[in-house]
Amino acid sequence: MFQAKLHSIWPSRFTARPPQAPQAPRRRGAALVFMLGMWTLICRGEGMPQVIHPSAWPALPAAVPRDAKVEAFVDQLLRAMTLEEKVGQLVQADIASVTPEDLRNYHLGSILAGGNAAPGGNVRSSAASWLDLTDAYYRASVGGPSPAHAAIPIIFGVDAVHGHARIPGATVFPQNVGLGATHDPALIERIGRATAEEVAATGIDWTFAPTVAVVRDPRWGRSYESYSEDPQLVARYAHAMVTGLQGRVGTADFMSPGHTLVSVKHFLGDGSTIDGRDQFDSRVDESTLRDVHGAGYPAALSAGALIVMASYNGWQGTKMHANQALLTQVLKQRWSFPGFVVGDWNAQEEIPGCTKYSCPAALAAGLDMYMAPDSWKTLYANLLQQARSGQVEASRIDDAARRVLRVKVLAGQFGKPAPKDRTTRGGLAVIGSAAHRAIAREAVRKSLVLLKNNRSLLPLDPHTHVLVAGAGADDIGMQCGGWTIDWQGDHNTNADFPGGTSIYAGIRAAAEQAGGTATLDVDGNFQQRPDAAIVVFGETPYAEFEGDREHLDYSALDAHPLQILRRLRAAGIPVVSIFLSGRPLWINPELNASDAFVAAWLPGSEGGGIADLLFRPHNAGVLPTAGGAPPHGIATDFSGRLAFSWPATAMPVSYQPGGSVRGALFKRGYGLSLATHTTLAQFQEDPQVPPAQDTLFAAGHVTAPQSIYISDRTAQVRLTMQSQASPEATVTAVLRKHDLEATWSGAGRGELRIGGRAADYSAAAARGMTLRLHLRVDAPPTQPVRLGLRCEAPYGPPRTAAAALPRDWSMCGRSGGAMLDVSRRLKPATRGVWQTLEVPLACLAGKDADLAHVNAPFAIATDGALALSFDDIRLTAATAPPDCASAAP
Numbered sequence: 001m002f003q004a005k006l007h008s009i010w011p012s013r014f015t016a017r018p019p020q021a022p023q024a025p026r027r028r029g030a031a032l033v034f035m036l037g038m039w040t041l042i043c044r045g046e047g048m049p050q051v052i053h054p055s056a057w058p059a060l061p062a063a064v065p066r067d068a069k070v071e072a073f074v075d076q077l078l079r080a081m082t083l084e085e086k087v088g089q090l091v092q093a094d095i096a097s098v099t100p101e102d103l104r105n106y107h108l109g110s111i112l113a114g115g116n117a118a119p120g121g122n123v124r125s126s127a128a129s130w131l132d133l134t135d136a137y138y139r140a141s142v143g144g145p146s147p148a149h150a151a152i153p154i155i156f157g158v159d160a161v162h163g164h165a166r167i168p169g170a171t172v173f174p175q176n177v178g179l180g181a182t183h184d185p186a187l188i189e190r191i192g193r194a195t196a197e198e199v200a201a202t203g204i205d206w207t208f209a210p211t212v213a214v215v216r217d218p219r220w221g222r223s224y225e226s227y228s229e230d231p232q233l234v235a236r237y238a239h240a241m242v243t244g245l246q247g248r249v250g251t252a253d254f255m256s257p258g259h260t261l262v263s264v265k266h267f268l269g270d271g272s273t274i275d276g277r278d279q280f281d282s283r284v285d286e287s288t289l290r291d292v293h294g295a296g297y298p299a300a301l302s303a304g305a306l307i308v309m310a311s312y313n314g315w316q317g318t319k320m321h322a323n324q325a326l327l328t329q330v331l332k333q334r335w336s337f338p339g340f341v342v343g344d345w346n347a348q349e350e351i352p353g354c355t356k357y358s359c360p361a362a363l364a365a366g367l368d369m370y371m372a373p374d375s376w377k378t379l380y381a382n383l384l385q386q387a388r389s390g391q392v393e394a395s396r397i398d399d400a401a402r403r404v405l406r407v408k409v410l411a412g413q414f415g416k417p418a419p420k421d422r423t424t425r426g427g428l429a430v431i432g433s434a435a436h437r438a439i440a441r442e443a444v445r446k447s448l449v450l451l452k453n454n455r456s457l458l459p460l461d462p463h464t465h466v467l468v469a470g471a472g473a474d475d476i477g478m479q480c481g482g483w484t485i486d487w488q489g490d491h492n493t494n495a496d497f498p499g500g501t502s503i504y505a506g507i508r509a510a511a512e513q514a515g516g517t518a519t520l521d522v523d524g525n526f527q528q529r530p531d532a533a534i535v536v537f538g539e540t541p542y543a544e545f546e547g548d549r550e551h552l553d554y555s556a557l558d559a560h561p562l563q564i565l566r567r568l569r570a571a572g573i574p575v576v577s578i579f580l581s582g583r584p585l586w587i588n589p590e591l592n593a594s595d596a597f598v599a600a601w602l603p604g605s606e607g608g609g610i611a612d613l614l615f616r617p618h619n620a621g622v623l624p625t626a627g628g629a630p631p632h633g634i635a636t637d638f639s640g641r642l643a644f645s646w647p648a649t650a651m652p653v654s655y656q657p658g659g660s661v662r663g664a665l666f667k668r669g670y671g672l673s674l675a676t677h678t679t680l681a682q683f684q685e686d687p688q689v690p691p692a693q694d695t696l697f698a699a700g701h702v703t704a705p706q707s708i709y710i711s712d713r714t715a716q717v718r719l720t721m722q723s724q725a726s727p728e729a730t731v732t733a734v735l736r737k738h739d740l741e742a743t744w745s746g747a748g749r750g751e752l753r754i755g756g757r758a759a760d761y762s763a764a765a766a767r768g769m770t771l772r773l774h775l776r777v778d779a780p781p782t783q784p785v786r787l788g789l790r791c792e793a794p795y796g797p798p799r800t801a802a803a804a805l806p807r808d809w810s811m812c813g814r815s816g817g818a819m820l821d822v823s824r825r826l827k828p829a830t831r832g833v834w835q836t837l838e839v840p841l842a843c844l845a846g847k848d849a850d851l852a853h854v855n856a857p858f859a860i861a862t863d864g865a866l867a868l869s870f871d872d873i874r875l876t877a878a879t880a881p882p883d884c885a886s887a888a889p
């Protein structure tokens with residue numbers, strides 16, 4: 001929510017005042033940052049950035065043969081197009097920032113709906129309103145065509161990453177992490193096909209899937225988007241998913257109605273970043289990058305993938321959006337990729353010398369379409385000017401436009417009517433259809449991995465009485481995880497999933513059908529003693545960096561389920577645990593406290609698939625149907641096998657050069673079946689991680705899932721490399737081995753923050769919690785410096801711009817007072833001396849801050865020049881009662 005909400009609460013500063021276009025890139029500041037970054041790398045002993053050797057990457061033939069008619073049509077278009085039109089094709093805007101009307105003036109190549117964008121800003125919009133929306137954009141894009149050439153339709157993209165999961169009532173398939181455990185590429189292809197049908201029914205042409213990340217550190221918040229740690233399995237799935245979504249390459253099925261374009265993502269190395277931090281740098285060597293992390297791409301391309309999405313992450317110090325060797329020499333040249341490279345959400349802004357509004361370097365490196373959600377208008381103007389001035393080569397513009405147009409032709413875009421006139425099979429009725437839900441339910445069954453089944457507790461006798469407990473028991477939102485209804489997926493209720501089934505509902509149906517009973521009590525209390533208890537618990541939803549973690553200790557996140565398990569166990573009740581998670585987590589205590597344990601991943605909307613395997617068939621003799629889907633309620637057996645090593649401690653397993661894995665409790669491939677009668681002994685219960693810290697930042701390290709942000713009047717940027725400047729280079733942050741150096745240029749307002757998902761700090765404030773910094777003044781302030789917190793509007797229906805914002809440069813709260821002036825503590829006399837600064841949260845609350853929705857528990861800002869170094873920033877128990885007067889002199 002953090003990014004999204006910042007856009008919405010700061011419009012007066014951050015969206016209403018984009019830099020005047022065209023704008024010269026901030027070369028000097030950026031070059032300085034780059035040099036600082038290099039210097040830091042060298043100081044850290046990491047040497048010069050390594051380079052890619054394209055000739056060491058295999059040469060591959062094109063899977064989509066060049067079609068002379070297609071090329072001739074594209075040539076003809078290009079000859080007739082103006083420079084403005086060509087540049088427009090290279091830009092993608094988000095529906096929250098572009099109207100259909102805009103498309104009459106700007107001939108953009110594409111429109112997307114980002115994770116929080118939806119018709120009218122309402123993420124709970126119906127499929128019919130999505131269709132109205134796509135129809136309106138489409139018609140505007142082809143309205144008033146140029147007399148010189150055929151009208152060029154837009155392509156509309158969305159993150160349908162586990163089904164068309166943004167739409168209430170759609171079929172939500174298990175997240176990729178669960179699909180990996182099915183080891184069933186044919187099933188993946190069917191899921192792709194079903195997803196494409198639901199997406200196409202709403203007039204959407206393109207999904208930003210599949211993710212082919214090969215995750216090697218599940219602390220990464222996007223681990224659930226990955227099929228496996230195994231490159232071969234990811235490769236097989238990449239081929240299958242692309243085939244399902246786009247149709248079979250080389251046949252009439254390819255891109256026929258009911259299919260969608262793909263984005264194979266994120267190219268390259270997204271699953272290999274340091275400490276599993278989202279968007280950070282990857283330091284693996286070139287052959288690991290190619291053979292492990294790159295394995296999905298040749299497979300996806302051989303299935304005819306027409307679009308690849310560049311990644312946010314860097315490799316050895318170079319951001320992927322600027323990596324010419326990979327984007328151009330490897331992907332386009334060695335691998336004969338005929339399609340186009342789309343960028344990720346404003347990812348161009350993280351390249352030295354770029355802002356989200358201007359980044360010729362990305363185009364030069366091989367990016368063909370900028371994902372410029374809110375920045376599109378200025379970026380377009382800048383790109384046009386750079387094309388006119390020759391700063392970007394005309395041949396590169398032509399090549400990029402050619403690639404975009406080629407994809408549009410191959411996708412049949414020029415022959416399609418407007419979305420509402422398209423006759424995709426079944427119209428909107430395919431959304432959440434029984435046939436699609438059956439595929440999802442089959443996928444759920446096949447993804448379940450039975451980790452433990454002592455004394456063969458499973459299958460349960462369905463005639464008996466079961467108690468169903470745990471926060472995940474009756475929560476479809478929790479089953480679905482992130483990228484569901486909205487970006488984070490953390491505000492969903494069962495009402496958001498019409499037609500969906502919670503795990504409890506599935507269990508109850510199965511039990512009742514057999515003459516047994518199932519009762520629900522989230523806390524595991526009961527009046528009538530159950531014959532067995534099923535406890536459903538696990539991670540709550542997250543997406544992207546908000547899901548990053550320092551370690552994999554599940555109980556540290558939530559100790560309550562373990563208490564329930566132990567209490568039931570102590571009462572002599574046999575316990576089955578159903579664990580919902582986006583990754584393998586360290587759960588030894590929970591395993592020990594359970595008789596049977598099922599890893600259910602994030603199964604999606606068809607929770608009934610879980611009950612399918614828990615109970616002994618009550619009407620033996622009914623056999624699975626020929627299609628492989630047994631009638632519901634009929635147990636077959638657990639066939640899911642781990643696609644990720646399961647960790648023995650709360651730190652990730654390590655991958656050895658020869659392919660072996662160290663530190664696994666259960667190896668990849670593990671999984672019991674009902675027929676195997678294995679008894680697991682108790683496992684050790686020490687997570688083997690350093691004791692939890694209350695730091696936000698210490699020893700050169702920001703604590704996950706928090707991130708460091710730098711912002712100025714135009715935009716904010718997340719620090720994902722050694723150094724980062726705000727767009728106007730007003731404030732620059734450099735991460736060093738032991739500390740964080742922040743420099744304000746004095747050219748305008750700049751802010752440094754540490755934040756993440758909004759949380760409620762009011763109880764902590766009441767307990768006396770204090771924000772404590774250990775810092776050194778390197779250059780004293782020339783203007784007042786303010787320190788405090790930043791808050792965001794509570795989750796809810798979109799507010800009007802006027803209602804959403806604080807009017808001034810304040811931190812939290814309705815008045816300007818939540819921000820404390822700390823200038824006096826940073827006087828010239830303190831230069832060079834490490835000092836501690838404390839601000840009790842209660843002092844901010846007293847100043848009218850909204851402590852219930854803090855998204856940045858630390859922020860410091862000034863309009864003047866200033867240089868500070870921080871080596872420790874934490875929220876901690878106060879050493880003395882709050883003294884607001886001295887905190888804010």
Ligand code: BGC
Binds near residue numbers: 005487544
């Ligand atoms: C997501 C978008 C989302 C946005 C919110 C991005 O990182 O990928 O889809 O809407 O953040 O600001």
Ligand code: BGC
Binds near residue numbers: 159344
């Ligand atoms: C994510 C992509 C996603 C895009 C559009 C980005 O933040 O990294 O995976 O496709 O936003 O929502």
